[in-house]
Amino acid sequence: MNFLGWPLEQHALGERARRRRKATALRMIRRFSEIFVGIEYDLLWENPTINAQAWALADERHVTVCGGLVRHPAITGSGIALMLAHETGHHLGGPPLDPDLRYLTWQGQADYWAAKEGMPSVFGHEARRLTLRGAAEIAALHAEFLDAENQPDISANDRSAIFRAGALGESPPTCLYEAFDRLVELRRAYSNLNAGNTFA
Amino acid sequence: MGGLINTFGTGYLSWFYNHEFEENYAFHQANAASYAGNDVWGVINSLYDNNRQRFPLLPTPDPKVFPNLVARWQYFHTQKILTQANQALLLKAIHDTLGNKKITEILFGVRLGANQTIDSTTTGTAQIINIVVTSPMPTGRDKAGNALPGGPPPIDQ
Numbered sequence: 001m002n003f004l005g006w007p008l009e010q011h012a013l014g015e016r017a018r019r020r021r022k023a024t025a026l027r028m029i030r031r032f033s034e035i036f037v038g039i040e041y042d043l044l045w046e047n048p049t050i051n052a053q054a055w056a057l058a059d060e061r062h063v064t065v066c067g068g069l070v071r072h073p074a075i076t077g078s079g080i081a082l083m084l085a086h087e088t089g090h091h092l093g094g095p096p097l098d099p100d101l102r103y104l105t106w107q108g109q110a111d112y113w114a115a116k117e118g119m120p121s122v123f124g125h126e127a128r129r130l131t132l133r134g135a136a137e138i139a140a141l142h143a144e145f146l147d148a149e150n151q152p153d154i155s156a157n158d159r160s161a162i163f164r165a166g167a168l169g170e171s172p173p174t175c176l177y178e179a180f181d182r183l184v185e186l187r188r189a190y191s192n193l194n195a196g197n198t199f200a
Numbered sequence: 201m202g203g204l205i206n207t208f209g210t211g212y213l214s215w216f217y218n219h220e221f222e223e224n225y226a227f228h229q230a231n232a233a234s235y236a237g238n239d240v241w242g243v244i245n246s247l248y249d250n251n252r253q254r255f256p257l258l259p260t261p262d263p264k265v266f267p268n269l270v271a272r273w274q275y276f277h278t279q280k281i282l283t284q285a286n287q288a289l290l291l292k293a294i295h296d297t298l299g300n301k302k303i304t305e306i307l308f309g310v311r312l313g314a315n316q317t318i319d320s321t322t323t324g325t326a327q328i329i330n331i332v333v334t335s336p337m338p339t340g341r342d343k344a345g346n347a348l349p350g351g352p353p354p355i356d357q
Contacts, residue, residue, distance in 0.1 A: 008336065044312060049336060055311040056328060058321035064312055100214040101309050103323065153211060187215050 008048040009068035024077045025070045032063075032084045035122050039063055039091055041084065043070070050141065052083050054090035054110075056103055063087040074140035082134030082163070085118030086110050092117075096180050099187055106183075107154050108162055108176040115166025128167045135163035154179045212266070213273060214309055216259045221306040224249070224256060232298035238288035241277035271353035272337065281337055286318055290331065293320035297327040 013021065022045055029041045041063045048068040055062050063084065070080060090098075093105035093113030105113065115135070119127035142156040158175045165173045221228060227249055234247045244257040261269050276282055282290070297303050297320070304325045311319070313332040320329045340353055 044314060047312060047335065049312060051312075053311055055309070055330065056321075056323065057319055058323055058328075066312060100211045100218065101307055102218075103307065103326070103328070187212065 007050050009050055009071055011071075011073050013071050018071065021070050022067075025065060025080055028077065028080050028084055029065070031122050032088060036088050036092070039088060041065070043067065045070075052087050054087045054104055056091075061091045063091075069141075072141060074137050076133070076137060078130045078134035079137030079141075080134075081123065081130055082114060082119065082138060085114035085122070085131075086138075088118050089113035096177075099180075099184050106180055108158065108179050109172075111154075111159055111162045112166045112172050112176060115163045116169065117166075119167070131163055131167040135160050135167075138163075153183050212261050212269070213259055216261075217257075217308045218306070220256055221308070224252075225305060227251075227256065228294075229298045232295055235291045235295035235298065237291060238284040239277075240282070240287045240290060241274055243291065244277075268340075268353040272340070275353055276337060282331065282333075283316060286316055286331075289318040290329070293318055293327075293329050296320075297329070300327070303327045 022043075025043055025045075029043060033039070033041050039061045043065050045067040047066040049066040050068040050072055052063065052065040052069055055064065065080075065083070065087075069075065069083065075083075087110070089110030089112075090104045093110045096106045096109055098104045098106045104110075115131045119131045123130055139156040139160050142159075158179050161173045162176050165171065231247060234243055237243070244255065247255065247257055249256045259270055259273065277287060280287075294306065297306055302325060303322065306327045306329055308329050308331075310331045310333060313334065315332070316334055317332045318329065319332055320327060322328075340347060
């Protein structure tokens with residue numbers, strides 16, 4: 001439920017840079033659309049939110065990218081590509097599924113699928129280089145999410161390790177499963193608190 | 201939540217409602233008539249489960265970790281950040297789903313879109329209900345982290 005927390009862009013780009021970023025994002029979206037034909041990708045260019053999202057509408061599968069993410073100073077074409085692969089991974093990455101929305105692949109697994117399957121499907125032998133560069137950019141984005149309510153449910157370090165393992169064709173690192181177990185455990189623990197809730 | 205970066209506290213809300221409607225679906229079916237009107241917080245504030253002795257729609261995050269999460273959720277409805285028309289659509293979507301015998305669970309989420317609205321679509325025996333928002337709610341804090349008066353309750357730090 002992003003409406004309670006996601007940050008908004010703080011850095012205004014010049015008009016030329018904005019045009020370049022938009023063209024890059026649209027080019028990447030076109031490449032992903034050609035490979036993953038069952039998924040509809042769209043860019044909310046004017047939206048300043050620094051994020052992107054996979055979502056479903058009945059049997060349709062969608063990926064929405066916000067302009068605030070595309071225009072972020074930490075992001076280049078590599079980061080945009082890896083972000084699109086990650087969002088695609090939410091639809092195609094398999095288990096473990098997101099404990100909050102069980103029709104989508106969980107975050108860490110979407111990262112692993114993005115690096116191991118998604119990026120090579122689109123970029124072939126260029127995938128490893130782009131993935132490692134994009135992973136560093138996504139790690140830098142995490143700095144924007146510093147509030148407790150707003151904290152990512154998986155750390156930048158864990159994500160970098162997962163992206164790296166996928167890019168190098170290795171098995172998923174243990175931190176992937178540890179992060180997932182931690183999230184489920186925290187959800188469970190919080191659900192047992194304040195069981196007799198009132199407005200007192 | 202399907203985002204590039206999923207945030208922990210807000211994901212909690214989605215988890216809370218999805219589990220409530222999974223584990224206590226029969227209770228909500230029996231009280232489907234409560235899901236009416238255009239005041240979501242009013243429904244959260246009034247629907248009471250005598251067996252469990254609780255308000256089942258009132259989220260219960262750890263107050264030490266998320267002291268303002270529920271207050272911000274309340275603000276989202278009572279200050280009509282989610283418009284009354286869309287609050288009515290949300291309640292109607294829940295009501296209609298609860299009356300559909302083919303559906304056994306509701307999966308709630310939020311997604312970004314060009315216009316604020318409510319998605320309600322069926323996949324298998326599940327109903328996916330999404331609040332579609334155009335942007336995040338203000339954090340209620342300035343850049344230094346100080347709470348801003350007059351805005352929404354500040355995001356937890």
